[in-house]
Amino acid sequence: MNPAAKKTMIHVGISILLLVNLLPLIIALSSSFRSIKNMANPLRLFNEFTMESYRAAFTRMHFPQALLNSLLLTVISVVVVVLFTSMAAYPIARLNNRLSKFLYLFFLSGLVVPSQMVIIPIVQTMQGLHISGSQYTPILMFITCSIPFSSFLYTGFIKSSVPLEVEESALIDGAGLLRRFWQIVFPLLLPVTVSVVITQGVWIWNDYFFNMIFITKTAESPLPLAMLGFLGDQTNPTAWNVLFAACFLCALPLLAIFAFLQKFFIGGLTVGSVKG
Amino acid sequence: MNSAVLKKTMYWFVVPALVMYLIFWIYPILKLFQYSVTDYNGYVQEFHYIGFDNFSQLFQEGIAGKSLSNTLIYTVIFVVFSNVIALCLAFVLNMKIRATGLYRTAAYIPTLFSAIVVGFIWSYVYMPESGLIATVISWFGLDGSNLNLLGSYNSALYSITAVEIWKHIGTSTVIFLAGLQTVPQDLVEAGKIDGANSWQITRFIRIPLLATSITINVTLSVINGLKAFDYPFIMTNGGPGRATSTLLVDIFRMAFKEQQFGLASALAVVSFAVIILITTIFVLQLNKREVSA
Numbered sequence: 001m002n003p004a005a006k007k008t009m010i011h012v013g014i015s016i017l018l019l020v021n022l023l024p025l026i027i028a029l030s031s032s033f034r035s036i037k038n039m040a041n042p043l044r045l046f047n048e049f050t051m052e053s054y055r056a057a058f059t060r061m062h063f064p065q066a067l068l069n070s071l072l073l074t075v076i077s078v079v080v081v082v083l084f085t086s087m088a089a090y091p092i093a094r095l096n097n098r099l100s101k102f103l104y105l106f107f108l109s110g111l112v113v114p115s116q117m118v119i120i121p122i123v124q125t126m127q128g129l130h131i132s133g134s135q136y137t138p139i140l141m142f143i144t145c146s147i148p149f150s151s152f153l154y155t156g157f158i159k160s161s162v163p164l165e166v167e168e169s170a171l172i173d174g175a176g177l178l179r180r181f182w183q184i185v186f187p188l189l190l191p192v193t194v195s196v197v198i199t200q201g202v203w204i205w206n207d208y209f210f211n212m213i214f215i216t217k218t219a220e221s222p223l224p225l226a227m228l229g230f231l232g233d234q235t236n237p238t239a240w241n242v243l244f245a246a247c248f249l250c251a252l253p254l255l256a257i258f259a260f261l262q263k264f265f266i267g268g269l270t271v272g273s274v275k276g
Numbered sequence: 277m278n279s280a281v282l283k284k285t286m287y288w289f290v291v292p293a294l295v296m297y298l299i300f301w302i303y304p305i306l307k308l309f310q311y312s313v314t315d316y317n318g319y320v321q322e323f324h325y326i327g328f329d330n331f332s333q334l335f336q337e338g339i340a341g342k343s344l345s346n347t348l349i350y351t352v353i354f355v356v357f358s359n360v361i362a363l364c365l366a367f368v369l370n371m372k373i374r375a376t377g378l379y380r381t382a383a384y385i386p387t388l389f390s391a392i393v394v395g396f397i398w399s400y401v402y403m404p405e406s407g408l409i410a411t412v413i414s415w416f417g418l419d420g421s422n423l424n425l426l427g428s429y430n431s432a433l434y435s436i437t438a439v440e441i442w443k444h445i446g447t448s449t450v451i452f453l454a455g456l457q458t459v460p461q462d463l464v465e466a467g468k469i470d471g472a473n474s475w476q477i478t479r480f481i482r483i484p485l486l487a488t489s490i491t492i493n494v495t496l497s498v499i500n501g502l503k504a505f506d507y508p509f510i511m512t513n514g515g516p517g518r519a520t521s522t523l524l525v526d527i528f529r530m531a532f533k534e535q536q537f538g539l540a541s542a543l544a545v546v547s548f549a550v551i552i553l554i555t556t557i558f559v560l561q562l563n564k565r566e567v568s569a
Contacts, residue, residue: 007373014368018382021442025386027408028397088293091286103290110301112555114503116524117544120531121304121311144300147293177285206390209505224390231510234399237406244400247393254388262381269447270454 032057032244057246061226062218067253069135070222074205077142078197081150084143085196086189089154090181094164104155110148115141119213126214135220138210146200153271157192158185191271198268205254223250308548311541323538330542340546342518343526347547350437350522351501351554358441358497359490362448367478369449370456380453384446391443395510398439402426402511426512432519436507444500448493455489456482491562498558502551523547 019026030045035052057063088107092100115122122141126132131140162185170180208224215221227250233239258265312330316323334340365383369376386394401408404424413423425435459482467477483490505524508514514521514529521529523543530540 010368010371010373011375014379018379021445022382022385024397024401024408025389028400084293084296087289090289092290095284095286099287103294107293107297110297112499112502112551113301113305113548114505114524114551116503116505116528117547118301118304118308119528120537120540121307122300124307125300125304140296140300144296147297147301151293177283181289202388206392208390208392224392227390227392227396230396234396234511235403237403240400243396247389247396250393251389255385258385258388266380266384266450269450 028244028247031241032248034241036241053241053245054249056242057249060242061223061229061246061249062221063226063249065219066221066223066226069220070205070224070253073136073139073142073211073222074201076136077139077146077204078201080139080143081146081200082193082196085147085150086154086186086193087181088147089151089158090185092151093155093158093162107148107151110145111152115145115209123213132214133216135215135217137214138207141210141214142200142204142207146196146204150196150200153192153195154189157189157271162188191267194264195268195271198265202254223253226250305548308541308544311538312545313542314538316538316541317535326538330539331546333539334542334546339526340543343521343523343543344546344550346433346518346520347502347504347522347524347550349433350440350504351498353434353437354440354444354501354504355494355497357437358444358448359493361441362445362493363452363486365445365449366452366456367482369453380450383449386443387446389443391506392510394439394443395507398442398507399426399511402435427516429516429519432512432516436511436520439507439511440500440504444497448497451489451493452486455486459485487562491559494562495555495558499551499555502547502554523550 026045030047032053033046033050034048035050036056088103092104092107094100123132126137126140131137166184166188167180170184175183206224208228211222211225212228215225218226227246230239230243230246233243311323313325313327314323315326315329369380369383389397402425404410404422404427409425410423425431463481463485464477467481472480503524504522505528508520508522508525509528512520514525518526524547527540527543527547530536530543
């Protein structure tokens with residue numbers, strides 16, 4: 001076989017593989033553009049284009065309010081995560097003694113504990129502090145659960161890529177600890193900050209669990225929680241078009257961000273996961 | 277000079293994260309250990325210490341055994357398939373062909389969807405009669421109406437594991453790809469000069485140098501597998517019977533639906549031990565095997 005034919009074969013092969021992989025999403029997308037009554041043969045792709053199902057889903061999930069709530073939860077959580085974990089990683093990476101080694105492992109070990117396991121004591125702690133019923137309660141858990149992985153990324157990066165010398169020259173110029181961190185070290189951490197914002201932002205945006213536990217009012221629900229209102233519809237074929245429209249409304253904001261910032265998503269995933 | 281830069285006062289920077297971590301993560305975990313030896317129901321603040329009764333109940337009634345084996349099967353299948361498929365995909369996408377960026381995007385897109393959306397869409401895929409798989413096999417003249425992948429006791433666990441694999445492949449592929457791109461080209465050339473074929477180059481040069489990415493991916497997938505909760509919770513609710521009851525689904529059910537919080541805590545302590553044990557073994561083993569270029 002000549003090289004050109006071989007390459008074509010490879011392209012055809014990959015394309016088929018990825019199309020099969022994306023088929024569930026493609027069918028869901030095609031069905032979401034159908035009218036509510038046009039249910040038969042979901043595999044006959046894109047045979048109708050109407051926004052009827054989207055209008056129904058839009059109203060039912062209170063889309064504008066849910067979108068705003070999602071944005072609020074995600075932005076506040078991610079900003080605090082970046083501030084707290086970059087700060088925490090700084091002494092852990094710089095100081096080389098027993099305490100810093102202990103803190104490193106202490107934070108990292110939290111990664112293996114699933115939140116579903118500890119949820120009742122968490123709810124009780126929140127109740128004990130009288131902060132359990134608020135729209136902002138999940139934020140506390142989003143931040144807490146992001147600490148292990150984010151501080152791990154920051155620590156690794158400071159150790160490998162932020163030389164001590166940059167701080168020494170600042171020290172000679174009389175910069176104190178706070179100024180050295182915020183003006184010199186923190187800006188150099190940008191690649192990890194991007195990575196933390198993306199990895200933690202995506203899970204916080206998509207999380208339904210903590211929202212389900214702490215948020216009870218529809219007006220305070222973010223998008224994934226609004227989706228939970230459709231639970232049961234997935235086994236009812238007559239409700240699929242609206243359900244799929246809701247699925248894509250829920251995913252749309254993140255897909256749009258991904259479309260514009262793709263290289264940061266792909267790059268952000270690999271900071272800290274590759275040596276060198 | 278170092279001592280002037282590196283002062284103990286730096287430790288103040290840890291305080292905000294540490295305080296949150298202690299209050300909302302460590303303290304609740306310690307509470308679990310306390311509750312695991314009580315008959316606490318989660319609501320009335322009155323409970324009695326009953327020793328290890330919860331633990332013996334868990335094992336005698338086979339509750340722990342079933343959810344433990346479900347979780348382990350889920351984890352093994354998930355770890356093996358998600359990593360093998362992702363590694364193969366990464367090798368293909370690392371070839372010098374056009375449009376790899378497009379393919380990579382296509383592979384990555386499922387990772388952006390919320391677990392709840394993925395659960396809904398895959399429930400449609402698995403639906404008997406009108407679902408995707410049933411429709412496709414009916415084209416081949418087979419009867420799809422009896423094929424109830426999520427509803428049948430034997431296939432439900434494998435079906436939800438497939439969903440987790442599907443959702444996760446994009447992430448692992450991107451990490452493997454980044455690892456492959458750090459393999460020095462001259463090593464590959466040297467291998468070719470020495471007469472190695474492409475399988476030998478992959479086996480003896482690329483894979484050993486991928487050790488860091490393999491460690492990361494395998495460790496993360498082991499942790500994720502042991503944390504299996506979303507798809508059994510959304511798609512099957514642990515059923516049919518207890519076919520898809522993983523440890524976390526059982527803990528959640530006992531705590532929130534059956535108000536047996538003492539028992540749920542005991543199962544949580546068991547899960548905690550299992551998770552710590554398995555993760556530690558994996559991390560230690562994998563770290564030993566890493567090599568550098």
